[in-house]
Amino acid sequence: MPEGHTVHGNARDMAGRFGGQQIVVGSPQGRFEDGAALLDGRLLEGTEAHGKHLFAHFGDDRQLHVHLGLYGTWTWGDGVPDPPRGLVRVRLEAEGGWADLRGPTACEVLDPTGVAALHARLGADPLRADADPAAAHARIARSRVSIGALLMQQEVVAGVGAVYRAEALFRAGINPYRAGREVTAQEWAALWADLVVLLRAGLKAGRIVTTRPVDRDRRTGRASRADSFYVYRRTGEPCRVCGTPVSYAQMVGRHLQWCPTCQPR
DNA sequence: GCTAAATGTTGAT
DNA sequence: TCAACCTTTAGCT
Numbered sequence: 462m463p464e465g466h467t468v469h470g471n472a473r474d475m476a477g478r479f480g481g482q483q484i485v486v487g488s489p490q491g492r493f494e495d496g497a498a499l500l501d502g503r504l505l506e507g508t509e510a511h512g513k514h515l516f517a518h519f520g521d522d523r524q525l526h527v528h529l530g531l532y533g534t535w536t537w538g539d540g541v542p543d544p545p546r547g548l549v550r551v552r553l554e555a556e557g558g559w560a561d562l563r564g565p566t567a568c569e570v571l572d573p574t575g576v577a578a579l580h581a582r583l584g585a586d587p588l589r590a591d592a593d594p595a596a597a598h599a600r601i602a603r604s605r606v607s608i609g610a611l612l613m614q615q616e617v618v619a620g621v622g623a624v625y626r627a628e629a630l631f632r633a634g635i636n637p638y639r640a641g642r643e644v645t646a647q648e649w650a651a652l653w654a655d656l657v658v659l660l661r662a663g664l665k666a667g668r669i670v671t672t673r674p675v676d677r678d679r680r681t682g683r684a685s686r687a688d689s690f691y692v693y694r695r696t697g698e699p700c701r702v703c704g705t706p707v708s709y710a711q712m713v714g715r716h717l718q719w720c721p722t723c724q725p726r
Numbered sequence: 727g728c729t730a731a732a733t734g735t736t737g738a739t
Numbered sequence: 740t741c742a743a744c745c746t747t748t749a750g751c752t
Contacts, residue, residue, distance in 0.1 A: 463733055463734075464733060464734090467733080513733095513734075513735085528734080528735065528736090529733090529734080529735095530733090530734050530735050530736080530743095530744065531732065531733060531734050531735080531744075531745095531746085532732090532733095532734090532744055532745055532746045532747080533734090533744080533745095533746075534746055534747075547745085547746085548744095548745070548746095563744095563745080563746065564744055564745055564746055565744080566734065566735045566736060566743090566744065567735070567736070613734095615734095615735090622733050622734070623732090623733060623734085624733060625733095669733090694732095694749095714734095715732095715733090715734085716732085
């Protein structure tokens with residue numbers, strides 16, 4: 462699931478596999494031929510993620526920027542890759558193996574100006590050491606927009622998507638319709654701290670799990686995929702904490718679930 | 727094994 | 740406001 466934790470994992474994996482090597486860059490699909498030519502044969506100096514955006518540094522003057530969107534995926538492997546199957550936008554090859562990118566929303570080569578502009582419009586990323594949660598709170602504290610909508614704005618908090626939004630608000634006991642300016646500094650501090658915990662756990666596990674271990678096994682005696690969340694995709698099912706049926710609405714064009722008892726208006 | 731829906735953003739209309 | 744992206748996964752049969 463490509464929320465921020467996925468992209469940070471991509472950056473980590475890409476650096477581990479290709480960092481410091483000369484990369485053969487191609488676009489078997491053909492849609493990125495011009496960009497690939499700008500990177501082909503250059504040294505991959507490092508990678509980073511900011512929210513859901515991946516940056517691969519191919520020298521001082523150019524970076525590969527990728528946003529997976531809803532469908533995009535990276536596939537990795539050792540040795541020599543098979544002939545491309547399906548629509549491979551980008552293929553990277555080096556001694557460290559190969560990587561294929563399919564279905565991204567954004568895939569482009571940026572110069573330092575473009576990179577700076579992109580970072581400038583992205584907000585606090587719970588997985589970055591340089592994140593500025595105070596700046597995020599400054600925006601939230603003067604906004605009449607709901608906290609559920611604000612968490613989805615990448616210029617406020619970078620890396621949170623529909624899953625982390627629903628789950629973090631549940632764990633904080635905050636109703637998603639509450640206006641940003643009605644979230645106290647203390648509540649924001651706790652919410653931010655929890656996002657750091659949740660995204661770090663997601664990065665480590667490779668998938669999103671927000672339920673505490675004690676909450677997982679209580680009923681069935683075993684952990685399952687459905688037990689990974691408190692409310693996300695559990696509309697109408699009993700809240701794991703209080704039993705109230707989980708509510709559903711669309712907010713900012715995305716699914717949102719919450720418990721009307723644990724997260725009162 | 728098949729179908730429908732999904733984690734998200736961009737660019738066209 | 741809507742289509743594109745065109746993969747993965749959950750949920751059926």
